Amino acid sequence: DIDHIIITTGGSEAILFGFMSCLDGGDEVIIPEPFYANYNGFAVAAGVVVKPITSVIETSFALPPFEDFERAITSKTKAIVICNPNNPTGYLYSRQEMEVLKSIIIKHNLYLFADEAYREFCYEGTHFSAMQLQGVDDHVILMDTISKRYSACGGRIGALVTKNKNVLQTVLKFAQARLSPPSYAQILGEAAVDLPANYFEKTKAEYKLRRDTIVKRLNDIPGVFCPNPGGAFYAIAKLPIDDADIFCQWLLEDFSYNNRTIMLAPATGFYGTPGQGKNEVRLAYVLNAASINFAMDCLEKALEQYPGTTLYNAPNSTSVLEKTS
Known part of the structure; x- marks a missing residue:
């Protein structure tokens, strides 16, 4: 639904707008590590504290155990951030792992920020989007970009997607304050959507x-x-x-x-x-x-x-x- 999408200046701005719209200064976000290093920069800009929990190479960097999330959650925890498939590990979270995250965000009333910039690049298994989780519409914030799927990093066109109307209204205020993403890149992105399936x-x-x-x-x-x-x-x-x-x-x-x-x-x-x-x-x-x-x-x-x-x-x-x- 186009009413759930706000176009941003790259995926980076989508992440930053999400943080600034959903979180207050001093709030904590849990991120499985290793993670995309720029999440640190966006957190600093939003006044947010990153709390890492470690995934390990011996399990191919699978989602850390449920108990690790539970130990990391405090009264200041407001969100979990994932990248699926992951940068830098390439790990593809399964539907079962996404359901584990769903149970955590429901139990503790958290947001789930899902960076899905690489979702077309899946080689084993099937990508299960955070937007496919049932019963958590107000919890899920998806960030996307044309940078990876169309090799258009310089185009600077991304998107924030959520069914949470209050979050969308807040993000829109930030978007209006910076005016508009690049016009020509928006035209390019629209044309890229019509590329043949092959x-x-x-x-x-x-x-x-x-x-x-x-x-x-x-x-x-x-x-x-x-x-x-x-x-x-x-x-x-x-x-x-x-x-x-x-x-x-x-x-x-x-x-x-x-x-x-x-x-x-x-x-x-x-x-x-x-x-x-x-x-x-x-x-x-x-x-x-x-x-x-x-x-x-x-x-x-x-x-x-x-x-x-x-x-x-x-x-x-x-x-x-x-x-x-």
Whole structure:
């Protein structure tokens, strides 16, 4: 229903407007980590406090147990935020997991903010939208964008979707204050909706090939573990390294393979809990399969040469910190 939609300047503005419309300064939101790092920025802008609960790579970053949510909820908790499929993990929440979230938001009278920017990119299983949950119309706020599905990040067109009329009225006030999202990008977005159905079939097939390529190559490297992401175009891998931040810097400053290197994102930046993600990195499989294969060649060679490797658990090995101090 178009009456439930407000077009925003990108998905980012939809998230910010949702926070500012539903939450007061000092309120808390629970987010399973690792999570999209910009949620921190939107929370700061809205005066909101992020309370992370940890999902783990051993379970492919599945939804944390119900009990973890219960322990994190306080009198200041007003919402849960999820990204489905997830950035940065690629995890696709099942219908059963969404029903668990439904039971929590009903029990504690919370909002559920659902960032579904990657919902067309699902490779195993079926995407179950938060808007499909029954009996929680006033609790669910969905954020969407044309950025990912149409590769139009610069277009800056998103949407906030909810059946909560009071929230819509408040969001509309923020929208009127900033006037209008980009006009030409709105025209582009409208045209993109009319693309043939096989647009997504071909796009998904290509991304699935890339995902299958990178996950296999990663898991073939000694000491590396990467769960199979069900959606989006990201993966997090655990590497046999001492410190992901140092390793990623070393790749750019000190490593070369055939005059090239590889750039990774340390997973620490996607966690809110200090110390988490120290040996994890995020990879985006947005390159073609041939380039991914070469990148994995680079990574494999880098792990063989990196002074801070933990693969062999050598007690006398010299760390990068010691080497550069």
